[in-house]
Amino acid sequence: MFTIRATQNTFLKRQPIASSELPSAYKKYSPKGTEWSVDSSSPDVDDHIKIELAYGAGTWYAYSFHWDGFPQTVAPQPKSLRTIKAAQDTYLKREIRPASELSNAYKKLSKQGTEWKIESYSLETDDHIKIELAYGAGTWYVYAFHWEGFPNIQPLSPPAKPTMITIRATQDTYLKREIKPASELPDAYKKLNKKGTEWQVENFTEEAGDHMKIDLAYGSGTWYLYKLHWEGFPGSASAAAASSGSTSGGGSIDGVPVSAIDLIKKFEGIELHAYPDPLTGGDPWTIGYGSTFYENGAKVKKGDTITKEQAERELINNCKKSFLPHLAKIPHFNEMDDNQKGAILSFAYNLGARFYGANNFETITRTLKNKDWGNMRKALILYRNPGSNVEAGLLRRRNAEADVWFTNVKENK
Known part of the structure; x- marks a missing residue:
């Protein structure tokens, strides 16, 4: 039997995955300094250690870098970590989709300047990078052009700026998921834009009912807007004038x-x-x-x-x-x-x-x-x-x- 001690606030877990992905019944919070008596231990996946707690307290997994006291033959050597930094307000995401389409449980806001330690990364589709956060914080996806710190990786060239346009709301209005009056849509299907709000747009097409279908830049999704409430569309200056x-x-x-x-x-x-x-x-x-x-x-x-x-x-x-x-x-x-x-x-x-x-x-x-x-x-x-x-x-x-x-x-x- 030996004793392990938490070197920071952490969890004992029923599965060797990020604690944020587990329900409360499958994890046990252990503040920094918490000690547990262990009967046996063995290395497991993703830098976790499988432990049998003493006195019949059950089988759990501990993230090795959050604890000390394990025999040297069990504890793995820390990996070489890399730091990435958010170049603008952006998200870590569980899926390669626009953040606006993901529920809060599937995205993590990272303000400009936020730094994360990562263990590994790989280029994925749609200019996204798959990352393994350090210290068992899980697998996420990031939009490549919103982050700095990835060496020797060249995502597809950023969208050519000349193909992008900037549109501006000429009054308080909405971006909408459907061509319906905003009053008929639930909050999840519309985004309020105060007068003066600007968006960068990659593609746009004329739709029914004086609406435009737009693809927002940087993977921010497809929306509809009422064109009389916006200015900036080439060939649609009339719509802006009507609204303003x-x-x-x-x-x-x-x-x-x-x-x-x-x-x-x-x-x-x-x-x-x-x-x-x-x-x-x-x-x-x-x-x-x-x-x-x-x-x-x-x-x-x-x-x-x-x-x-x-x-x-x-x-x-x-x-x-x-x-x-x-x-x-x-x-x-x-x-x-x-x-x-x-x-x-x-x-x-x-x-x-x-x-x-x-x-x-x-x-x-x-x-x-x-x-x-x-x-x-x-x-x-x-x-x-x-x-x-x-x-x-x-x-x-x-x-x-x-x-x-x-x-x-x-x-x-």
Whole structure:
């Protein structure tokens, strides 16, 4: 019989594996200085020693480097250890998957600068390295480009930076696992991103419902986002502009000028609960940014609710199907840039898709027909319902529409 003593806080274990992988019933905590009487011992796998405790206390395994007192013929010689260091906030992982897809039990956060001692390592798939942590702390995987200290190992070249883009949230929004409103997804299927949050993206594709499918850089997984809430996508500057409220740029979303979306959202406001017509007290019920019908053709009805994302989709669909076909018949409409079209669409959204050629719209009809574009402001501000309690608000809207119209057109003063 001999006595062993713990040289640090450690465990006796029923199996020769990392204590973190064992339930409480399969391990016995031994604080530094704890002593046990041992009847017999023999070397086992992974630097463990199998021991028979005295007085019938059972068979256990001890990690050899956490104890002293074993006969020299039993205790193995310490291995040569290597230190790795986290180059940024990252994870140790039990599987080669994005950390965002793993439960907390399968990943260990390592803040930038964290160091670990390792006994061995090998290059695995997807630029990961399999490591054996020292002192029986188990087998883990690390993403190669997040760590330093691995000599003589060359993972695949880091993703070429020119192929990566950086996107930025233009408002509080979510990354999502599915193309659904965030309110319908459990917390595990969405990631909140505050305004200004940036991500690096390796690949992206356009998806349904104004969503983008993205592959985040550095193995951070595949997500969906609502493109009107982000900027930075090449060829999708219009989406960023629509979300940020900028009317200085051109572009369109699904054929709808971004400048129109900006103006309509600004002056119409948003209602997430259906409200009745002020004259009838009932039909037509309106929701979102002035929609009375949904994209599927159903009428808005009392009690309906909508999310902000749905409201934006309905606005774009409404403009595309109910307004642009009529505006396309205006002379010279196809010669206009997106800002000019956007100004006219905002005007029509406020006063009617068939305004051109209608009674009481003679001045703007003549201005458009004659391509007298430099005098558009003078025409627009006539339609402000003079003497009414809404005149001031309509005048602001007409001037805003004129400002957008003259983004790239010279104004006659």
